[in-house]
Structures are given as C-alpha cells and as structure tokens.
Amino acid sequence: MHLVVQACILGVLTGGVYALMASGLTLVFGVMRVINVAQGALVILSAYLSWALFTHFHIDPFLSVLIVAPLMFALGTGVQLVFIRSLRSEHAEELSLLITWALAIGIEGVLGAVYETTYRSTNTSYANSSWTVFGYHVSVVRAYAFALSLAILVLLYLLLARTRFGRSVRATVQNPSSALLLGVNADRVRALAFGIGVSTAAAAGAVYGVLYPFNPGSHYDLISRLLSIVVLGGLGSVGGAVVAALLMGLVEAVVAVEISPIWSSFSYFVVLVLILLVRPQGIFGTRERTL
Amino acid sequence: MSRPRLVVLLALALAAISVAAAGASSGRTAGKTLTIGISLSLSGDFSDSGKAAMRGYQLWRDVVNAHGGLMGQHVNLKILDDTSSPTQVVTNYQTLITKNKVAFVFGPFSTLLTAPAATVANRYHYAFIEPAGGGPAVFGEKLHNVFFTQPAPIVNSADVFAHYILSLPKSLRPKTAAYPSLDDPFASPIADRVRSLLQKAGIKTVYKTIYPAETTDLTPIVSKYAAKKPDLVVGGTQNDDAYAQVKAMVQLKFSPKFLFLSNGPNDPAEFPSKVGRKNIDGIFSTGDWFPDSKAPGNKAFVKAYVKKYGGSAGSIDPTSAEAFATGQVLQLAVAKTHSLDNGKIISALHKGKWPTVEGVLHWNSIGEPQGSDLLVEWIHGKLYPVYPKSIALHSPTAPKPPWGKG
Numbered sequence: 228m229h230l231v232v233q234a235c236i237l238g239v240l241t242g243g244v245y246a247l248m249a250s251g252l253t254l255v256f257g258v259m260r261v262i263n264v265a266q267g268a269l270v271i272l273s274a275y276l277s278w279a280l281f282t283h284f285h286i287d288p289f290l291s292v293l294i295v296a297p298l299m300f301a302l303g304t305g306v307q308l309v310f311i312r313s314l315r316s317e318h319a320e321e322l323s324l325l326i327t328w329a330l331a332i333g334i335e336g337v338l339g340a341v342y343e344t345t346y347r348s349t350n351t352s353y354a355n356s357s358w359t360v361f362g363y364h365v366s367v368v369r370a371y372a373f374a375l376s377l378a379i380l381v382l383l384y385l386l387l388a389r390t391r392f393g394r395s396v397r398a399t400v401q402n403p404s405s406a407l408l409l410g411v412n413a414d415r416v417r418a419l420a421f422g423i424g425v426s427t428a429a430a431a432g433a434v435y436g437v438l439y440p441f442n443p444g445s446h447y448d449l450i451s452r453l454l455s456i457v458v459l460g461g462l463g464s465v466g467g468a469v470v471a472a473l474l475m476g477l478v479e480a481v482v483a484v485e486i487s488p489i490w491s492s493f494s495y496f497v498v499l500v501l502i503l504l505v506r507p508q509g510i511f512g513t514r515e516r517t518l
Numbered sequence: 519m520s521r522p523r524l525v526v527l528l529a530l531a532l533a534a535i536s537v538a539a540a541g542a543s544s545g546r547t548a549g550k551t552l553t554i555g556i557s558l559s560l561s562g563d564f565s566d567s568g569k570a571a572m573r574g575y576q577l578w579r580d581v582v583n584a585h586g587g588l589m590g591q592h593v594n595l596k597i598l599d600d601t602s603s604p605t606q607v608v609t610n611y612q613t614l615i616t617k618n619k620v621a622f623v624f625g626p627f628s629t630l631l632t633a634p635a636a637t638v639a640n641r642y643h644y645a646f647i648e649p650a651g652g653g654p655a656v657f658g659e660k661l662h663n664v665f666f667t668q669p670a671p672i673v674n675s676a677d678v679f680a681h682y683i684l685s686l687p688k689s690l691r692p693k694t695a696a697y698p699s700l701d702d703p704f705a706s707p708i709a710d711r712v713r714s715l716l717q718k719a720g721i722k723t724v725y726k727t728i729y730p731a732e733t734t735d736l737t738p739i740v741s742k743y744a745a746k747k748p749d750l751v752v753g754g755t756q757n758d759d760a761y762a763q764v765k766a767m768v769q770l771k772f773s774p775k776f777l778f779l780s781n782g783p784n785d786p787a788e789f790p791s792k793v794g795r796k797n798i799d800g801i802f803s804t805g806d807w808f809p810d811s812k813a814p815g816n817k818a819f820v821k822a823y824v825k826k827y828g829g830s831a832g833s834i835d836p837t838s839a840e841a842f843a844t845g846q847v848l849q850l851a852v853a854k855t856h857s858l859d860n861g862k863i864i865s866a867l868h869k870g871k872w873p874t875v876e877g878v879l880h881w882n883s884i885g886e887p888q889g890s891d892l893l894v895e896w897i898h899g900k901l902y903p904v905y906p907k908s909i910a911l912h913s914p915t916a917p918k919p920p921w922g923k924g
Contacts, residue, residue, distance in 0.1 A: 230745055237737050344566050346758055348792060355768040355794050355921075366737075366769045439734045440758045440792070444563065448732055483738035488729035489701070491738070 233363050234480040240369040242476025244434050247376035248449070249456040249468040250383060251427030257400040257463030258420040261311060261323040267450030268331035269425050273299055273432020274441050275338055278349045288349045288433040289375060296429035303425025306330060307418045331446060338443035349436040372434040379430050380469060383423070387465070396420055400463060459499050461512025470510055474498065552591040552858065554579075554848075555598070555614030556624045557635060562602025567837045568627045571649060572597060574841025575624060577819075577826055582845065588852045596620055600631060607631040611638040621858055624844050627837065629653030629672075629704070636664050645863045646885075647847050649840035653703055657884050663860075664885030665867050667843040668806040669877045671886045675804045676708045676752070678893045679778050680715035682802075682905040682914060683750070690916070692749030692776050696725040698739050698763065699754030708780045709754030716750075724748050729759070736762040737769070744772035753779040761792040768797055768921045775917035778802040784894060786832050786901045798896040800918030806891055807839040807876055808903055810911055814873035815846070843874035850874075877909075 252266040263269075276295045280286040286294070310326045356367040387393035395416045398406035407413050435441065435449075456475055460467025475495050483491040502510065556575060559568030579593050587593050596618055600607040607626050614620045615638070623639055625632050625648020632651020639646040640661045647665045648656075652672040656664060670677070683691060697713050699706035706728050717723055725743040729736070740763055743751065751774045753763055760782020767773065783789050783803035790798050807813070809820055809831035819842055820831045848863070850872050855862045871880045880888050893905035895914055902912035 230741060233741050234738050237735070237741075241735060339561075339565075344563060345788075348761070350791060350794065355765055355797065357769040357771065359771070364741075364770050440761060448734075480735075480738045483729075483733075484742050488727055488733055488739050492730065492732060 230484050231481060234484040235477060236363055236365060238477035238480035239473060240373045242473035243373040243376040245456060245475060246469040246472035247379055247427055248431040249453045249472055250380060250465050251424035252453050253457045253463055253465055253468045255421055255424035258396055259417045260320050263327045264450055265327040265330040266428060266453055267446035268334040269428035270432045270435055270449060271441055271446045272334050273429040274436035275342060277433040278347050278436050281349050288437050289371060292430045292433050296426045299429040300422040300426035304418050304422035307421035312414060335443045344442050346440040346442045348440040368437050372438060375430060375434060455499055459502060459509055461509030464511035467509055467511030550591045551594050552588055553594045553596050553620045554622045554624060555596045555618055555620035557598050557600045557607045557610035557626045559602040559627050560599040564602040564627050570835035570837040571627050571841040573827055574838035575845060577823055578842045578845030581822060582849055589858055600626060604631050604634050607635045608638055611635050615642045622848060625649055625651055629655050632656050636661050639663055643860055645860045647844045649844045650837060657886050660884045662883060663864050665881050666885050666887055667840055667847055667876055667879060669887055669889035670891045672704050673707045675891045676712050676780050678804055678890050678905060679802055680712045682893050684719050692721055694722045694724045694748045695750040695752060696743040696748040697752050698743060699728050700756055700759050701728045701730050702756060705754035705756055705780060709752050712752050737766040740766035741770055744770050748774060750774060750776040755779045755781050757782045757785060764793040764797060773918060773920045777918055795899060796922045800915060802893060802895050804891040805836060805894055807836040809834060812909055813875050813877045816875045819875045839875050843876040846874040847872050
C-alpha cells in the first residue's frame with residue numbers, strides 16, 4: 228500500500244506538469260481548430276532557453292519563466308500572424324498542421340545546429356532534494372513544478388472565465404461566426420490565444436528541463452503524449468486536459484510499481500481507448516452537431 | 519586577341535600559378551597519396567559521436583603523416599556524412615569503394631550503421647576495422663573482415679564487474695541484488711550476463727525488470743526496488759536513464775552498498791553535472807578507454823589530442839580514442855605485412871596481438887575482441903580504473919558512501 232500511495236503522489240505531481248503543457252495545445256485547438264504539433268518542440272525550445280539562462284546567468288529556472296514566457300508569447304503571436312492567419316482555403320486546418328509540423332522540424336534543426344544532440348538538463352542545487360512527509364518522499368522539484376503548473380493553470384482559468392478577452396475567446400470557441408457578428412475581433416483573439424498557448428510552453432519547458440534530460444529530438448515523444456492527453460480530455464477543453472494529464476500520471480506510475488514498467492504507457496493507452504469508446508468526444512469534449 | 523579571350527587566358531594562367539604554388543608550399547612534389555574512406559554521422563542523432571570519431575581519425579592521420587605515412591604514402595581521409603542513417607551509410611561505402619576507389623575503409627559510428635556497412639566492405643573484400651560497432655548485430659553476420667577496436671564486445675562489457683564482486687571475500691559480497699534495465703540491445707543483455715554470473719555464485723535476485731526506452735520517469739521503478747532493500751543494484755543503462763535512476767535514488771533516500779550502471783557514470787564530462795558532484799562517489803561503471811589509461815601510446819595520444827583540439831584530457835570523448843585506435847591497427851598491420859593489400863591485412867589481423875590506445879587487442883574469427891573492459895569507480899570525485907588489478911590506478915572502494923557524502 229505504501230508503494231501505491233508513493234506512486235500516486237508521483238503520478239499527480241507528474242500529471243500536473245503534463246497538464247500545463249497540454250493546456251496550451253488544447254486552448255489553441257479550441258480557439259482556431261489548429262492542432263499545434265509544434266507544441267512539443269516549443270516546450271523543448273523553452274527548456275533550452277531556460278537552461279541557457281541558468282547555465283550562463285545563474286537564473287533559477289522557475290524565475291526564468293518570467294523572461295522566457297514573453298519571448299514565447301511574441302514568437303507564438305508572430306507565427307500565427309505570419310503563417311497561420313493567411314491560410315484562408317477550406318483546407319486551412321490541414322495546412323496549419325503542416326505549418327506547425329514544419330515549425331517543429333525547424334526548431335529541432337536550429338537547436339541541433341546550436342546545441343548539437345547532447346542531452347542537457349537544468350541541474351539546480353535543489354534538483355535532488357526531497358521532503359519526507361509521513362514516510363512518503365516528495366521531490367522538491369516536482370512539488371515546485373506542480374505548484375507552478377497549478378498557478379499558471381489557475382491564471383489561465385481566470386483569464387478565460389473572468390476577463391473580457393476570455394469571453395471573446397470562449398465565444399470564438401463556441402461559435403466563431405456569431406462571435407464575429409457580435410463584434411469580436413476574431414483575428415486578434417486567435418493571434419493572442421496562439422501566443423498564450425505557446426507561452427504556456429515556456430513555463431512547461433522550464434519545468435521539463437529540471438525534471439528530465441532533453442535534446443532537440445525530445446519533442447517527438449512529448450507531442451505524442453500531449454496529443455493523447457488532449458484527445459482524452461476532449462479537444463479544446465482545458466479542464467479536460469488537466470483531468471486527462473492527471474489520469475495519465477496516476478495510471479502510469481501505479482502500473483509501473485504494481486505490475487511492470489513495460490505495461491505503464493500501454494495501460495494509459497488502454498484507458499484512453501476505453502474512455503473514447505464510451506465518450507468519443509473525450510472526457511469534457513462536446514459532440515459536433517451535424518445536420 | 520579580343521579582350522574577353524585575354525581575360526580568360528589571364529585567369530587560367532593565374533589558376534595554374536596558384537596550383538603550382540600550393541603544391542610547392544605543401545612540401546610534396548611527386549609523393550603518392552593513399553586515401554582512406556570513412557562514412558561518419560556528421561549530422562542527425564549520432565552527430566556528436568560522429569564528430570568525436572572524426573577528430574580521432576584526423577588526429578591519427580596527422581600523426582601517421584608526420585611519421586612518413588603508410589608505406590611512404592601520404593594518408594588522406596575521404597569522409598562522407600551519412601546523416602546517422604543506416605541506408606545512407608550503405609550508399610556512402612558503395613561510393614567510397616567503387617567510385618572513389620579508396621585504398622582502405624574505416625568504420626562509422628554505432629552498431630546500427632556498422633552492421634550494414636561491414637556487409638558492403640565484405641562484398642568488396644575490404645578489411646573493416648571499426649571503432650564503434652560492438653553490438654550483436656555486427657558479429658551476428660559472422661564476417662571475417664571485421665575488427666572491432668575496443669577491448670570487449672558490448673554485451674560482455676560488464677563481466678569485469680561480476681568478476682570483481684566474485685573476487686571479494688564472501689563476507690564482503692552483496693547478498694541480494696536488483697537488476698533494472700533499459701529495453702535496449704546495449705543495456706539489458708549486459709545486466710542479464712552479470713545476473714547469471716552472480717546468481718550462480720549465490721547472490722539472490724530480489725528484483726529485475728526491463729523498462730521501455732520511452733520511460734522518462736524512473737521514480738516508480740526505483741521506489742519498487744528500494745522497498746526490497748537490495749545490497750547491490752546493477753543497471754543495464756544508457757546515459758539518460760542512468761542519470762534518472764541516480765536522481766530518483768537520491769530523492770527516495772535509498773543508497774545501496776554497491777551500485778553499478780553500465781553507462782552514464784563512465785562519462786566523466788557529464789555524469790557529475792547531471793546527478794550532482796556529491797552523489798557520485800562509490801558508483802561503478804565500465805569503459806573501454808580513459809584519459810589516464812596505461813594502454814600503449816595513450817599518453818602521447820592524449821597530449822597530441824589536447825594540442826590539436828584544445829580542452830583537457832578529461833574532455834576527450836572515448837569515441838575519439840576508439841577511432842584513433844582504428845587507425846593504429848591499420849598502421850601496425852601495414853607495417854607488419856609491408857603491404858597495402860586488404861586481403862593480406864585481414865589475414866594478418868586474425869593473428870597476434872595489436873597494441874593500441876584501447877589496450878592490446880586481439881580478435882576471434884568474426885572480429886569480436888577477446889579482452890576485457892575496464893571497471894571504473896568514482897572515488898573522491900574522480901573516475902579511476904579499479905579492476906582488473908593489472909590496469910588499476912586505484913583500489914576499488916566499498917560500500918558506497920551515503921548520498922551527499924561524496
């Protein structure tokens with residue numbers, strides 16, 4: 228039982244970090260129906276920026292979010308304005324998939340040229356520290372990472388639920404045409420939402436770099452996990468992404484401890500398939516109505 | 519003469535003069551050049567290691583040329599980039615042998631690329647001396663032209679640790695062991711061999727598992743085996759999962775008496791920074807080459823490397839030494855046979871022993887080296903070869919100190 232509880236603690240903490248990464252992806256999909264397959268590469272780019280700030284300027288990775296997030300917001304907004312907004316054909320969604328994939332490959336190529344393929348990790352003085360609470364070990368870094376993820380997700384929730392901009396975003400998600408008729412500047416909303424989605428990658432990247440070693444190719448595994456979380460949670464649902472990420476963390480950690488690590492990822496995908504059989508739209512997704 | 523024709527003639531004359539000047543400045547007039555073809559991963563997943571191999575090859579070329587080349591011929595390297603692709607590497611060796619008509623070929627980086635490349639070289643009866651293809655896929659082809667220039671095949675690389683444990687008095691030996699391994703042809707078979715050797719000697723296995731390559735988080739696995747409190751942990755690892763296991767052990771406050779990880783701790787440049795300098799002492803690993811190794815010519819190699827590329831001895835990637843040893847083997851074989859014939863080189867290499875910076879090498883009929891890797895241990899923040907005794911620079915220390923006390 229002790230091991231299961233220990234695994235649950237780890238699963239929840241890990242799930243929180245994945246929730247942060249996936250929230251940006253699902254937000255972007257919700258607002259503009261763009262599957263940003265570059266989200267994983269943007270997380271890795273942020274991990275490199277955070278690592279560079281820590282290595283060269285001794286800026287704590289959690290503090291570096293304050294520098295990296297605005298940069299990533301600008302990058303995201305710029306990419307949306309330059310590449311994605313101009314797609315007007317009926318195949319705009321498919322084309323945006325290609326564009327974001329090209330962005331991912333481009334980021335990987337640049338990082339490979341600058342940093343080569345050596346694995347990096349942001350090793351802070353507290354990287355290996357842990358607290359012992361009632362006999363359970365809680366990694367300090369994971370607890371900080373979870374807290375940061377939680378704080379940013381709460382901010383994201385407040386932004387979407389309590390602000391005028393958030394209402395515009397939600398209106399655009401629910402019915403873009405009606406939102407446009409009611410005076411919502413859809414182009415502006417889309418650009419800003421893309422920027423916000425990408426800037427969540429900044430925080431996630433800083434955390435990722437502390438938790439796991441990474442190299443320019445790390446985004447492939449990452450994006451496949453993020454996409455599965457977003458699909459399980461329901462495309463476009465930030466809350467769904469959070470629940471799905473926590474579920475993933477819990478299932479993988481408990482199965483690794485109780486059964487075998489070989490089955491841990493597989494078990495999560497079994498859960499994913501079972502839930503999709505019952506709710507094809509994901510946990511919090513809404514069914515598209517057709518005539 | 520029209521003005522354009524005059525300009526063309528002048529340009530040609532200038533080109534001829536510059537070519538002549540270049541020839542004169544190189545100091546060679548009628549000397550023959552011998553070209554060795556190599557495909558290396560200069561881009562893609564293995565580019566860091568590919569470039570390290572290139573540095574080793576180029577250093578050997580400089581050294582051999584400074585000593586008169588091979589049979590009096592100046593050595594030139596023709597290096598093609600295979601982008602870390604096993605299909606491109608085949609094309610490259612095909613091109614080097616049939617189009618560029620190189621005199622010899624050397625191996626690329628990694629088993630993945632060496633296995634198909636060796637087959638091409640074998641088809642054209644070229645000797646295939648190679649620095650980095652030590653996995654079963656290479657030797658499984660049973661080719662007689664292959665010579666792997668490391669002391670032991672990868673799968674046997676941790677046998678030396680089992681021999682060390684079994685050399686201890688029974689009272690000091692671990693009683694129980696855990697074997698967590700990465701699902702990788704260069705990781706789990708290594709731990710499996712150690713397990714079979716130690717089990718036979720009565721060391722009880724309390725946990726074994728193989729985790730998939732995509733496992734980024736090893737904390738659940740470590741918490742599982744930590745609960746069984748084994749005296750010894752033998753991890754069949756690559757670098758990243760080794761770092762992750764150590765970090766998880768530190769966080770879970772579990773410190774076994776003996777800790778062996780097949781890869782990770784043997785990287786002196788990366789390991790301390792990845793797991794924390796205070797957490798490295800007492801950890802064992804193995805390797806084929808270390809800067810302080812007493813292998814023949816190693817001191818000169820290290821000195822020449824630092825002179826050519828800068829940095830320190832500790833920053834030399836072992837792949838550079840492996841590539842350098844590849845050149846040394848060819849150089850010795852040419853000197854012994856007085857021939858540049860690949861067939862004679864292959865026959866010669868199947869007999870005798872060959873002193874290189876990787877140690878004194880000798881092979882069986884399919885190119886598997888018949889020596890032993892070095893057992894290394896972190897002691898007072900430095901990585902020392904500790905076993906076998908004949909090459910040790912420090913005695914092994916056990917048990918491992920608690921985390922943070924290194």
